Amino acid sequence: MGILKPITDNKQPATASAGRNLAVLLEYDGTDFCGYQYQPQVRTIQGELENALKRLFGRPFRVNASGRTDAGVHALGQVAGFILEHDIQVERLPLALNSVLPRDIVVKRAAEAKLSFHPRYSAVGKIYRYCIINRAQPSALLRNYTAFIPYKLDIDAMKRACSHLVGERNFASMMSSGSPVKSTVRNLRRLEVKCRSDGLLIFTAEANGFLYQMVRNIVGTLVDVGRGRLLPEEIPHILEAGDRKAAGPAAPPQGLYLQQVIYPEKIIRWCKDNA
Amino acid sequence: MGILKPITDNKQPATASAGRNLAVLLEYDGTDFCGYQYQPQVRTIQGELENALKRLFGRPFRVNASGRTDAGVHALGQVAGFILEHDIQVERLPLALNSVLPRDIVVKRAAEAKLSFHPRYSAVGKIYRYCIINRAQPSALLRNYTAFIPYKLDIDAMKRACSHLVGERNFASMMSSGSPVKSTVRNLRRLEVKCRSDGLLIFTAEANGFLYQMVRNIVGTLVDVGRGRLLPEEIPHILEAGDRKAAGPAAPPQGLYLQQVIYPEKIIRWCKDNA
Numbered sequence: 271m272g273i274l275k276p277i278t279d280n281k282q283p284a285t286a287s288a289g290r291n292l293a294v295l296l297e298y299d300g301t302d303f304c305g306y307q308y309q310p311q312v313r314t315i316q317g318e319l320e321n322a323l324k325r326l327f328g329r330p331f332r333v334n335a336s337g338r339t340d341a342g343v344h345a346l347g348q349v350a351g352f353i354l355e356h357d358i359q360v361e362r363l364p365l366a367l368n369s370v371l372p373r374d375i376v377v378k379r380a381a382e383a384k385l386s387f388h389p390r391y392s393a394v395g396k397i398y399r400y401c402i403i404n405r406a407q408p409s410a411l412l413r414n415y416t417a418f419i420p421y422k423l424d425i426d427a428m429k430r431a432c433s434h435l436v437g438e439r440n441f442a443s444m445m446s447s448g449s450p451v452k453s454t455v456r457n458l459r460r461l462e463v464k465c466r467s468d469g470l471l472i473f474t475a476e477a478n479g480f481l482y483q484m485v486r487n488i489v490g491t492l493v494d495v496g497r498g499r500l501l502p503e504e505i506p507h508i509l510e511a512g513d514r515k516a517a518g519p520a521a522p523p524q525g526l527y528l529q530q531v532i533y534p535e536k537i538i539r540w541c542k543d544n545a
Numbered sequence: 546m547g548i549l550k551p552i553t554d555n556k557q558p559a560t561a562s563a564g565r566n567l568a569v570l571l572e573y574d575g576t577d578f579c580g581y582q583y584q585p586q587v588r589t590i591q592g593e594l595e596n597a598l599k600r601l602f603g604r605p606f607r608v609n610a611s612g613r614t615d616a617g618v619h620a621l622g623q624v625a626g627f628i629l630e631h632d633i634q635v636e637r638l639p640l641a642l643n644s645v646l647p648r649d650i651v652v653k654r655a656a657e658a659k660l661s662f663h664p665r666y667s668a669v670g671k672i673y674r675y676c677i678i679n680r681a682q683p684s685a686l687l688r689n690y691t692a693f694i695p696y697k698l699d700i701d702a703m704k705r706a707c708s709h710l711v712g713e714r715n716f717a718s719m720m721s722s723g724s725p726v727k728s729t730v731r732n733l734r735r736l737e738v739k740c741r742s743d744g745l746l747i748f749t750a751e752a753n754g755f756l757y758q759m760v761r762n763i764v765g766t767l768v769d770v771g772r773g774r775l776l777p778e779e780i781p782h783i784l785e786a787g788d789r790k791a792a793g794p795a796a797p798p799q800g801l802y803l804q805q806v807i808y809p810e811k812i813i814r815w816c817k818d819n820a
Contacts, residue, residue: 297685344686364682376685407639410572410651411619415686 289355291387293538294319294363295379296348300523301414302374305341306348315339315375319350322370327356336389336396336531340483342523344415347378347397347530351389361541379540387537395459395532397476398485401525402493405469416470417489417525423496425465431495432461434505435488442512444488445481446520454481454512461488474529483520491518564630566662568813569594569638570654571623575798576689577649580616581623590614590650594625597645602631611664611671611806615758617798619690622672622805626664636816654815662812670734670807672751673760676800677768680744691745692764692800698771700740706770707736709780710763717787719763720756721795729756729787736763749804758795766793 296315304312308320316333323331335350358366363380371377386392401416403409408418435458442454460476473492475485491508494500500508500518508516571590579587583595591608598606610625633641638655646652661667676691678684683693710733717729735751748767750760766783769775775783775793783791 299685299688346686368682373683373688374685376682378682407643407651407653408648410574410649411621411690413574413648 289353291351291383291385292354292360292363293349293351293381293383293387293389294367294377295381295540296345296350297376297378298345298348299374299414300339300341300343300345303341305343306335306337306339315345315348316350318372318375319367322367323352325370326366327354334389336393336528337480339526339528340523342414343526343528344524345528346399348528349389349393349531349533351383351387381538381540383538384536387533389531392533392537393479393531394534395476395478396480396528397474397530397532398480399527399529400473400475400485400489400521401527402471402473402489402521403469404471414524417522419493421497423471423493424498425463425471425496427498427502428463428492428496430502431492431500431505432463434502435509436461439509440512441481441484441509443508443514443517444484444491445514446483446487447514449482451481456481456484463492485526486520486523487514487517489521489525493521494518564628566626566658566660567629567635567638568624568626568656568658568662568664569642569652570656570815571620571625572651572653573620573623574649574689575614575617575619578616580618581610581612581614590620590623591625593647593650594642597642598627600645601641602629609664611668611803612755614801614803615798617689618801618803619799620803621674623803624664624668624806624808626658626662656813656815658813659811662808664806667808667812668754668806669809670751670753671755671803672749672805672807673755674802674804675748675750675760675764675796676802677746677748677764677796678744679746689799692797694768696772698746698768699773700738700746700771702773702777703738703767703771705777706767706775706780707738709777710784711736714784715787716756716759716784718783718789718792719759719766720789721758721762722789724757726756731756731759738767760801761795761798762789762792764796764800768796769793 298315302313304314306315308314308316319333320331331352333350333352335348339345360380360382364377367377403412403416403418404423406420409416438455438457440455445454457478460474462474464472473489475488495502573590577588579589581590583589583591594608595606606627608625608627610623614620635655635657639652642652678687678691678693679698681695684691713730713732715730720729732753735749737749739747748764750763770777
């Protein structure tokens with residue numbers, strides 16, 4: 271177990287001699303993890319996945335994902351990749367890995383990818399969901415899977431605020447510090463709020479890429495609009511300020527789900543799982 | 546904490562001198578509980594609820610529920626009642642109790658009930674849900690909230706089997722031992738299976754009352770039908786046998802939800818929660 275070292279992203283595509291370039295589609299419950307990225311001594315998705323591969327194939331593995339998720343954040347469609355020399359049928363990988371993974375990580379599908387495929391650098395987009403329980407009392411069953419907001423929210427105002435955020439914009443005001451990037455411009459292709467009769471609000475955000483904690487900062491700002499602390503028309507000024515302090519607080523991690531990573535059509539094809 | 550003793554059901558309706566007859570509508574996540582009923586040394590819903598009342602009102606409480614739920618079984622609509630001498634507004638009870646309850650139990654509503662009301666003996670029906678994930682790989686997020694069945698199930702055969710179970714029948718074959726009853730006849734008013742595109746099967750069962758583990762035994766038997774181990778037409782013979790061993794195995798607890806307890810119309814009215 272101590273063999274695995276902190277992982278730095280491998281930007282090199284796999285070469286033919288290095289083995290097969292495989293990818294797995296992951297669902298995980300982020301509740302009991304200190305986030306995706308490997309850290310010594312604590313429970314991480316990457317650490318558990320690398321452990322499972324080592325148990326199956328008898329050597330240390332280095333796994334790359336489409337991106338990190340914070341502690342408490344969930345995934346229904348995280349993508350992780352690794353190089354494998356073994357000749358196991360790709361259709362059998364989900365069952366094999368699930369038999370050694372803890373129950374809060376599940377491999378849903380596996381894929382044999384082109385050698386040029388990289389889970390992070392090949393991605394052309396991502397979709398996140400964020401769920402809020404908006405009613406007087408919280409939910410016992412969804413306590414780790416939603417944020418809880420007991421205040422009345424003006425959904426129409428929040429929808430108007432969404433329209434000010436969609437598009438190619440500088441989202442510096444929506445980026446938490448701690449993860450330096452070359453550019454803070456992203457194309458937010460879609461930002462929707464749906465309101466269910468039982469008080470569940472579901473946000474969907476799709477972009478070509480997201481800055482650190484960008485979804486949580488956007489949702490926190492939208493909640494400020496819903497509570498009347500901000501007007502929808504103030505959103506453009508918040509973005510122009512380019513200052514994190516101009517926007518609302520980050521919404522808590524347990525409402526956030528990495529829903530899907532989008533790749534160009536032919537670079538990866540998920541196998542039917544017929545294990 | 547050691548003051549609370551094992552609870553025997555109080556069949557006497559409250560008298561005027563004994564205080565107000567209150568009821569609470571409960572949601573709970575059964576994962577980390579040893580079931581509803583109080584037992585010393587272990588975590589139970591009843592124990593936590595009685596503790597919360599004691600913390601709020603400064604004296605020991607005895608709480609009656611509509612019935613017990615087993616370890617791992619969840620509730621969206623359990624009803625519990627107690628006598629209270631305090632003059633707290635009933636609308637304020639949910640927030641007050643939730644402020645001292647653990648996060649996996651939530652009081653959704655409270656009600657001032659007629660003195661003749663008893664959560665168990667006043668009930669004229671109950672609705673349970675049972676959820677199964679039916680696909681090749683399990684769900685990480687729903688692992689404690691569904692049963693997982695990777696085998697192909699014949700949903701049409703299961704629906705035909707349901708029609709053989711609905712009605713007023715002797716359900717002795719569907720009762721687990723350990724809870725003696727006068728009669729094993731129950732009126733199963735409704736038994737439905739719905740199949741979602743993502744592989745989630747949702748069973749809904751409504752009856753005037755349920756025998757011990759009746760829903761889990763019915764679902765286990767329906768799964769045997771779905772897998773082809775039993776024919777739908779064998780259900781009448783299984784019921785006629787009056788023998789638990791004739792039916793299928795009990796489905797696991799984590800897929801089961803107590804959805805609703807049904808009372809006569811005017812005996813209880815849930816307050817709007819305007820805390």
